[in-house]
Amino acid sequence: MSKIGVLGGTFDPIHNGHVALGLAALEEVGLDKLIVMPAHIQPFKQHRKIAQDKHRLTMAKLAFEGREGVEVSDFELVKGDISYSYDTMSHLKTLYPYDDLYFVMGTDSFLKVDRWYKGESLLEEFSFIVSSRPGYPEKVLESKIRFIAEDYGTEIIRLKTKMPEISSTEIRDAALFGESISHLVPKAVEDYIYKNGLYDED
Numbered sequence: 001m002s003k004i005g006v007l008g009g010t011f012d013p014i015h016n017g018h019v020a021l022g023l024a025a026l027e028e029v030g031l032d033k034l035i036v037m038p039a040h041i042q043p044f045k046q047h048r049k050i051a052q053d054k055h056r057l058t059m060a061k062l063a064f065e066g067r068e069g070v071e072v073s074d075f076e077l078v079k080g081d082i083s084y085s086y087d088t089m090s091h092l093k094t095l096y097p098y099d100d101l102y103f104v105m106g107t108d109s110f111l112k113v114d115r116w117y118k119g120e121s122l123l124e125e126f127s128f129i130v131s132s133r134p135g136y137p138e139k140v141l142e143s144k145i146r147f148i149a150e151d152y153g154t155e156i157i158r159l160k161t162k163m164p165e166i167s168s169t170e171i172r173d174a175a176l177f178g179e180s181i182s183h184l185v186p187k188a189v190e191d192y193i194y195k196n197g198l199y200d201e202d
Contacts, residue, residue, distance in 0.1 A: 002032035004096055005129055007104040008085060011038045012050045013193060014063045015185045017166040024161035025104045025129045026069055036060050036072045039083035043117060051198050053077040062188040086118035089126050101126055107133040107141050123148055127155035131163050175199035
């Protein structure tokens with residue numbers, strides 16, 4: 001039986017925080033595989049203009065290039081429509097019926113997960129790997145973990161690795177004005193963004 005983590009997101013663009021979260025999950029939990037899953041359309045970002053699927057997929061591959069145990073999936077992109085985490089995890093369960101699936105996420109997402117589409121089913125049927133995120137009080141996260149574990153019987157693993165405070169919004173804003181983003185994204189991703197002019201327009 002293998003341990004498989006799933007790290008999803010819009011990844012517009014993918015950044016060092018996403019990479020740190022994925023690698024921490026791999027190393028601390030001892031995952032056999034990490035599946036990085038760019039979303040086609042996130043439920044909470046339906047009306048925001050985002051970079052094309054092909055660009056976000058390529059950036060995800062560049063960000064984790066050469067990392068052993070990491071697979072970048074285009075499942076949600078090919079599927080199209082709104083990308084619901086429950087549907088994706090259920091699909092993966094059919095592919096890996098005998099393995100343990102873990103949904104990997106940061107504090108901000110975890111605090112709202114029970115209000116997602118089929119969020120309660122997601123919590124009842126799958127395990128979670130959660131990281132702390134700068135700007136969120138530790139006690140708030142600890143309280144939420146206890147509440148969900150008790151109410152849904154969810155296995156929740158808390159990562160110890162400190163996550164960098166980075167947002168995709170600040171990267172897009174910096175790229176718009178031609179500022180350096182080398183401290184925010186992997187070098188290959190920075191090169192790809194500027195080569196393709198991904199965020200040249202507001």
